[in-house]
Amino acid sequence: QVQLQESGPGLVKPSETLSLTCAVSGDSITNYYWSWIRQSPGKGLEWIGYIYYLGNTKYNPSLEGRVTMSVDLPKNQFSLKLSSVAAADTAVYFCAREGGPLAVWGQGILVTVSS
Amino acid sequence: DIQLTQSPSSLSASVGDRVTITCRASQDINNYLKWFQQKPGKAPNLLIYSATTLKSGVASRFSGGGFGTDFTLTINSLQPEDFAIYFCQQSYSPPYSFGQGTTLDIK
Numbered sequence: 038q039v040q041l042q043e044s045g046p047g048l049v050k051p052s053e054t055l056s057l058t059c060a061v062s063g064d065s066i067t068n069y070y071w072s073w074i075r076q077s078p079g080k081g082l083e084w085i086g087y088i089y090y091l092g093n094t095k096y097n098p099s100l101e102g103r104v105t106m107s108v109d110l111p112k113n114q115f116s117l118k119l120s121s122v123a124a125a126d127t128a129v130y131f132c133a134r135e136g137g138p139l140a141v142w143g144q145g146i147l148v149t150v151s152s
Numbered sequence: 153d154i155q156l157t158q159s160p161s162s163l164s165a166s167v168g169d170r171v172t173i174t175c176r177a178s179q180d181i182n183n184y185l186k187w188f189q190q191k192p193g194k195a196p197n198l199l200i201y202s203a204t205t206l207k208s209g210v211a212s213r214f215s216g217g218g219f220g221t222d223f224t225l226t227i228n229s230l231q232p233e234d235f236a237i238y239f240c241q242q243s244y245s246p247p248y249s250f251g252q253g254t255t256l257d258i259k
Contacts, residue, residue, distance in 0.1 A: 087248075138198070
């Protein structure tokens with residue numbers, strides 16, 4: 038059974054870069070598209086983007102220019118970088134596997150942007 | 153971008169009740185709609201995909217309906233474990249947007 042686990046700093050300073058990693062177990066990262074989603078009280082759920090293991094990406098235009106996703110095949114994980122963060126980027130960040138009936142999300146990680 | 157309008161935002165019901173949540177898309181999304189259940193501090197769980205198909209292992213009291221722009225999630229005979237937050241997501245066209253969520257609590 039596939040499991041996804043987010044990791045990274047829980048506190049990021051304004052203007053810095055948020056960096057998160059999603060470790061995938063129970064499935065190969067070469068099999069599907071992999072997404073990042075965030076959830077905040079003010080904005081609800083927001084899809085950040087997805088990546089395929091070959092490097093194909095699609096980002097939400099609302100965040101384009103600040104988002105970078107990458108894949109680490111040997112470690113079977115993928116990552117998110119969000120630059121120039123502000124308080125509005127405070128949220129619970131989820132990683133997820135796309136794929137219709139096989140959609141699975143991680144538990145999520147709270148990232149707070151504060152000095 | 154495709155907007156999803158979900159209603160109601162909150163709903164109070166009793167064990168044994170039947171409830172329906174609606175999700176309306178701002179344009180035709182065919183049947184590219186999923187429904188998720190989320191409990192506090194937990195990962196969202198997929199209930200329904202392709203608008204009407206129940207994910208394997210999900211209780212049969214959950215059902216999805218609709219096509220195009222109007223969709224529903226119905227829960228028959230509510231059980232205590234069903235009190236949670238429900239949200240819809242479209243995967244027809246990126247960015248894959250979400251409904252605002254419906255909080256289902258015990259009356």
